[in-house]
Amino acid sequence: MTFAKKALIAGTVAAIGAGAASAVLPALAQATISGAGATFPAAFYQRAFAGVANKVRVNYQSVGSGSGVRQYVAGTVEFGATDEPIKAKEAAKVKRGVIQFPAVGGTIAIAYNKADCKNLKLTQQQAVDIFLGKINTWDQLKCGKGKITVAHRSDGSGTTFAFTNSLSAFSSEWKSKVGEGKSVKWPVGVGGKGNEGVSGVIQNTPGAIGYLNQSYVKGAIKAAALQNKAGKFVLPTEESGAAALNNIKLDSMLAGEEPNPSGANSYPISTLTWILAYKTGNGDKAPAIRQALMFLLSPKAQGQASSLDFVPLKGSILSASKKAVGQIGR
CATH class of the missing domain: 3.40.190.10 (Periplasmic binding protein-like II)
Structure with a gap:
């Protein structure tokens, strides 16, 4: 067999091998x-x-x-x-x-867009009254002037469940009138789909307030400090969230919740x-x-x-x- 033929055969085998490898490797990598x-x-x-x-x-x-x-x-x-x-x-x-x-x-922030309202602090009752529609102007919060636009989820949402679960823990009136769930009948407000949708409503509506995962609080959107069970006003952060989550006890299905945790450093939601x-x-x-x-x-x-x-x-x-x-x- 000539050198040329040997080279041709070797090249063909190598090409087949490479082809086979390329057929297998992407399958492994692209699961x-x-x-x-x-x-x-x-x-x-x-x-x-x-x-x-x-x-x-x-x-x-x-x-x-x-x-x-x-x-x-x-x-x-x-x-x-x-x-x-x-x-x-x-x-x-x-x-x-x-x-x-x-x-x-x-953490679930009570998030707002109000340029002339710096460092908003809310008691648990004020938070409930905003979403009940009882507090409907910024004047009532002594934090600027104008109408409050409430933003909430329009879709079935675990964020809504966690948020309304906490409002029910804050207020017997909320629990009896609205309750908690992935979807509730909101007394007031404008709906947005997903955290993204609610974020969009707040971002585009000066004077709006709603609830969001803390990761969506950015730009014109600020987070309110919320009063916790110990009476302290706490911002939603990793530290205040970790303090709250330490109160959660998991069941056999690894489910658990604490809608109004104890501890001076705990963020309530x-x-x-x-x-x-x-x-x-x-x-x-x-x-x-x-x-x-x-x-x-x-x-x-x-x-x-x-x-x-x-x-x-x-x-x-x-x-x-x-x-x-x-x-x-x-």
């Missing part, structure tokens, strides 16, 4: 999973999942907790996301087994947000799902939470979440 749900933690999820994109591509749709739970129950996504733990009647519909775990913490995965029926995607969701709980991902105005998980809550992810099977 794709989908999730949908809460807008509250969307900024954190998008940043965190980018860190594992070279191994698992995660398509997360920020559509609100209500829609996320519905898609999860219907089995149209690999995981759901919600700011309100799944209800027993919803979990009963999931034949593949429910795995629920906290993914990150956060602080919450966990949860991921919903399946125990079985994940097939060949199971390793990719575990890898992506475990990365959310990694030091690298949780370390990014603070810079995005979320509260990173620590201690027993973090350990319980990691144990839950390990139960995701084929």
